[in-house]
Amino acid sequence: MEKEKLEALLEDMSLQEKADQMLQLMGMFYQLDVNAILTGPAAAFGVSEEDIGMAGSILGTYGAQTLMEIQKNYMENQPHHIPLLFMMDVIHGMKTIFPMPLALGASFEPELAGRCAAAAAKEAAASGLHVTFSPMVDLVRDARWGRVMESTGEDPYLNALMAEAQVKGFQGEDMKEEGKVCACIKHFAGYGGAVAGREYHTAELSERTFRQYYLPAYKAGVDAGAGMVMTSFNTVNNIPATANQWLMRDVLRKEMGFDGVLISDFSAIQETVAHGYAEDKRDAARKAVEAGVDIDMMTSCYSGYLADLVQSGEIEEALVDECVRRILELKNKLGLFENPYKDADPEKEKELILCKEHRALAREAVGKSCVLLKNEGMLPLDLKKKTAFVGPYTDTRKMLSNWAVTGDQKDTVSLKEAAGEVFDQAVTTYHRGTPFLDRDMKLVGFESIEWKGATPEDGEWDEEAEERMFAQAVEAAGEAEVVVMPLGESFLQSGEACSRAMIELPRVQMKLLRRVAAVNPNIVVVLFTGRPLDLREISEIARAVLVVWMPGTEGGHGIADVLTGKVNPSGKLPMSFPYSVGQCPVCYNAFSTGRPCREGDNNRFFSKYLDIPNKPLYPFGYGLSYTSFTFSGVMLDRKEMSEEETITARVRVKNTGSLTGTEVVQLYLQDVAASVVRPVKELKDFEKVTLQPGEEREVAFLIDNEKLSFIRADGTVGSEAGLFRVWIGNCSETENVAEFRRT
Ligand code: BGC
Numbered sequence: 196m197e198k199e200k201l202e203a204l205l206e207d208m209s210l211q212e213k214a215d216q217m218l219q220l221m222g223m224f225y226q227l228d229v230n231a232i233l234t235g236p237a238a239a240f241g242v243s244e245e246d247i248g249m250a251g252s253i254l255g256t257y258g259a260q261t262l263m264e265i266q267k268n269y270m271e272n273q274p275h276h277i278p279l280l281f282m283m284d285v286i287h288g289m290k291t292i293f294p295m296p297l298a299l300g301a302s303f304e305p306e307l308a309g310r311c312a313a314a315a316a317k318e319a320a321a322s323g324l325h326v327t328f329s330p331m332v333d334l335v336r337d338a339r340w341g342r343v344m345e346s347t348g349e350d351p352y353l354n355a356l357m358a359e360a361q362v363k364g365f366q367g368e369d370m371k372e373e374g375k376v377c378a379c380i381k382h383f384a385g386y387g388g389a390v391a392g393r394e395y396h397t398a399e400l401s402e403r404t405f406r407q408y409y410l411p412a413y414k415a416g417v418d419a420g421a422g423m424v425m426t427s428f429n430t431v432n433n434i435p436a437t438a439n440q441w442l443m444r445d446v447l448r449k450e451m452g453f454d455g456v457l458i459s460d461f462s463a464i465q466e467t468v469a470h471g472y473a474e475d476k477r478d479a480a481r482k483a484v485e486a487g488v489d490i491d492m493m494t495s496c497y498s499g500y501l502a503d504l505v506q507s508g509e510i511e512e513a514l515v516d517e518c519v520r521r522i523l524e525l526k527n528k529l530g531l532f533e534n535p536y537k538d539a540d541p542e543k544e545k546e547l548i549l550c551k552e553h554r555a556l557a558r559e560a561v562g563k564s565c566v567l568l569k570n571e572g573m574l575p576l577d578l579k580k581k582t583a584f585v586g587p588y589t590d591t592r593k594m595l596s597n598w599a600v601t602g603d604q605k606d607t608v609s610l611k612e613a614a615g616e617v618f619d620q621a622v623t624t625y626h627r628g629t630p631f632l633d634r635d636m637k638l639v640g641f642e643s644i645e646w647k648g649a650t651p652e653d654g655e656w657d658e659e660a661e662e663r664m665f666a667q668a669v670e671a672a673g674e675a676e677v678v679v680m681p682l683g684e685s686f687l688q689s690g691e692a693c694s695r696a697m698i699e700l701p702r703v704q705m706k707l708l709r710r711v712a713a714v715n716p717n718i719v720v721v722l723f724t725g726r727p728l729d730l731r732e733i734s735e736i737a738r739a740v741l742v743v744w745m746p747g748t749e750g751g752h753g754i755a756d757v758l759t760g761k762v763n764p765s766g767k768l769p770m771s772f773p774y775s776v777g778q779c780p781v782c783y784n785a786f787s788t789g790r791p792c793r794e795g796d797n798n799r800f801f802s803k804y805l806d807i808p809n810k811p812l813y814p815f816g817y818g819l820s821y822t823s824f825t826f827s828g829v830m831l832d833r834k835e836m837s838e839e840e841t842i843t844a845r846v847r848v849k850n851t852g853s854l855t856g857t858e859v860v861q862l863y864l865q866d867v868a869a870s871v872v873r874p875v876k877e878l879k880d881f882e883k884v885t886l887q888p889g890e891e892r893e894v895a896f897l898i899d900n901e902k903l904s905f906i907r908a909d910g911t912v913g914s915e916a917g918l919f920r921v922w923i924g925n926c927s928e929t930e931n932v933a934e935f936r937r938t
Pocket residue numbers: 254284328381460461691
C-alpha cells in the first residue's frame with residue numbers, strides 16, 4: 196500500500212478502532228466458528244466483546260489453516276478490512292527445535308544462529324505467523340536467573356553479533372519475502388540485570404554499565420533492521436521500562452534510530468500500577484502511550500482508556516496516531532494489505548516442518564554447541580567397550596526447553612534412540628537410575644504441568660521405587676567399562692519464572708552419581724542444563740563432562756555424534772560457570788579493584804572471599820576439544836598506533852593432536868589506564884579455525900580505533916592515548932599477551 200493510502204486509511208479510522216489496533220490478545224479469546232468472538236477468559240479480562248473482536252494482533256496461536264480462518268473472519272468484520280498480525284514466541288525453532296539460544300552462543304558461530312533463525316522463520320511463516328518474539332538479546336551474568344537460557348550470554352560483542360545474525364535470519368532482506376517473519380528484539384532494556392537473579396526484579400544498573408554492556412546487542416538488532424522491539428518488565432532508573440520516556444523516546448528512538456513497532460511485554464503496561472508508577476489502568480495507559488509504546492500485550496489499558504484520554508483532552512490524538520501509523524506500516528512492510536495470509540499454507544507447512552534439511556541443521560547445531568569441560572581420555576567413547584547409560588536423560592525426549600512452546604516432544608530424538616543407531620547393542624545398556632527431581636522439591640506454580648520427571652506411564656516415585664531404580668542402575672554401572680551419565684536440570688527448571696537460589700543438580704541425581712562413582716570411576720557426565728550450574732563435585736567425580744544444554748529436536752543424534760567422535764567438540768562457554776552460587780553475578784569482563792587478589796595471595800585485606808576463589812570454575816570462552824592446540828606468542832606488526840592507524844595482531848595456531856579439530860581463537864583487549872576504569876579484559880574479535888592434525892595456521896586480527904573506544908569520562912565515545920594489552924588465546928583466562936600504545 197502506498198504511503199498516501201495508508202495515511203488516508205489512518206485518517207478514516209475511528210478513535211476506538213485505532214485503540215483496538217493497539218491491543219494484542221492471545222488466540223484463546225477467539226473461536227473460529229462465530230466470527231472471531233471472544234470466549235470465557237474475556238469477561239475477567241475487562242475488554243469489551245467488540246474490542247476483542249477488533250484487536251489488531253494475536254499472540255500465541257499458530258497453524259496455517261487456523262490462522263487463515265481467523266484472518267478471514269476478522270477482515271470481514273473489521274470496518275476497514277485491516278488484516279491482523281499473528282505473533283508467537285518462536286525462540287529456538289518452530290517445530291524443528293534448535294539448541295536453546297545460550298547453546299547457540301556457545302557455538303561462537305553467528306552464521307549458524309542466523310541459519311537456525313532462517314529455518315525457524317520458514318516453518319513459522321508457513322504456519323501463518325508474521326512476527327516472532329525473538330531474538331532475546333539481554334546480557335546475562337547471573338546464573339540464578341532462569342532466562343539466561345534465552346540469551347546468548349555475558350558478552351556484549353558476542354551478543355551483538357548473534358543479535359544481528361538472528362534478525363537477518365528471521366527477516367532476510369525484506370520481511371515481505373516468502374519464508375520470512377518480522378523479528379522482535381527483546382526485552383528493552385536491562386532485563387538480564389535483575390537483582391540477585393530473581394525473576395521480574397529491579398535492575399540496578401549505572402548508566403555507564405547500561406550503555407556499555409547492555410545496550411550494544413539491542414543496538415545491533417535495531418541496526419540489523421528488526422521490525423519490532425519489546426519492552427522489559429523491569430524498571431530502568433526507577434521508572435518501569437514500559438513507561439520510560441527517556442528510554443523509549445530518547446535512547447531507543449532518537450539515539451538508536453528505531454522506527455518500528457514497540458510492543459509491551461505481557462501485561463507490562465498494567466504492571467506499572469503494581470510497580471508504583473501509575474495509579475490505575477487509565478494512568479498506566481497514558482504513561483505508556485506517552486513513552487511511545489505502540490501495542491499493549493494482553494491488558495485492557497489501551498482499549499479501555501485511550502479513547503477517553505483523548506476525548507478528555509489529557510493526551511493528544513496525535514500520540515495514538517503515531518502508534519497506529521507504525522502498526523499499519525508494519526502490516527504494510529509484511530505485505531499484508533495485498534496478501535493478508537502471507538505465507539500461510541497448510542501444504543507448505545507440512546512439507547517444511549521437521550523437514551530433512553531442518554533436522555540436519557538442528558543436528559549440526561547441537562554438535563557445534565556442546566562444550567567439553569573436562570576429558571581425562573574418556574571421550575570420544577570406544578564403542579567396543581561395555582557401556583552403561585545411567586541417568587534421567589538417557590531415555591527421554593524432554594530436552595526441548597521450557598521456551599520451545601511450539602515444539603513437540605514426540606518429534607524429538609532421545610539419547611537412547613540415537614545411541615541405538617550407533618552403539619553396539621550387545622555391549623550397551625540403558626538405565627534411568629533416578630527421577631529428575633527430588634520427591635520433596637516443589638516447583639511453585641508448576642503444579643498443573645507434568646514436571647516431576649514421572650511420566651504418566653510410570654506414575655510417581657515412592658522411596659522404594661526410587662531405591663529399586665538406583666540399585667538396578669548402580670549394578671549395571673558396576674558391570675560396565677564406561678558409564679555415560681546423562682544428568683541435568685529438568686527442562687522446567689530454567690526459562691521464564693524459573694529463578695533458582697541454588698544452582699546445583701537435584702540431590703537425587705547427585706546421590707546417583709556418588710553411588711555410581713563408588714562402583715565405577717569411568718564416568719562421563721552429559722549435562723543437560725538451561726543455565727550455568729555449580730559443577731564442583733561433578734567435575735571432581737566425573738572423568739569427563741560434556742555440557743549439552745537443552746539441545747532440541749535432534750538432541751539425541753547431535754550428542755551421540757560428539758560422544759562417538761563423529762563430531763569433535765568446539766563449543767566455548769558463552770557464560771561463566773561459577774565456582775559456587777555465592778559468586779553470582781560473575782563475568783569475565785569485570786573491573787579490577789584497588790586490591791586485586793591474585794591466585795595464591797594470602798593477604799587478608801585483598802578483594803576476595805574467605806571460603807571460595809574469585810575465579811569461576813569454568814570461565815567465559817572455555818571449552819576443550821578431542822585434539823589439542825598450541826598458540827604462538829602474540830605478534831604485533833607495530834607497537835604504536837594513532838587514532839587513524841591500525842595494528843595487526845597475529846598468532847600461529849597449531850593442531851598438536853591426532854584428530855581434526857576446530858578452535859575458537861579469541862582476541863581480548865584492555866585499556867590499562869583511562870579516564871574511567873576499564874574492564875580487565877574484553878572480547879573484541881574471534882575466529883573459528885579448523886585444522887588437520889599437525890596443521891598450523893596464522894590467525895590475524897585487525898585492531899582499529901573502534902576496538903579501543905569506550906564511553907569516556909566526559910560521555911563521548913572514543914579511544915584514549917595510553918597503554919593497551921592484547922591477548923589472543925582459546926579462553927578468557929588466556930595469558931598469551933602483548934602490549935602496544937595508542938599515541
Ligand atoms: C515474556 C516474553 C514473551 C511474551 C509473550 C512474556 O511473559 O516475557 O518474552 O515474548 O511473554 O509470550
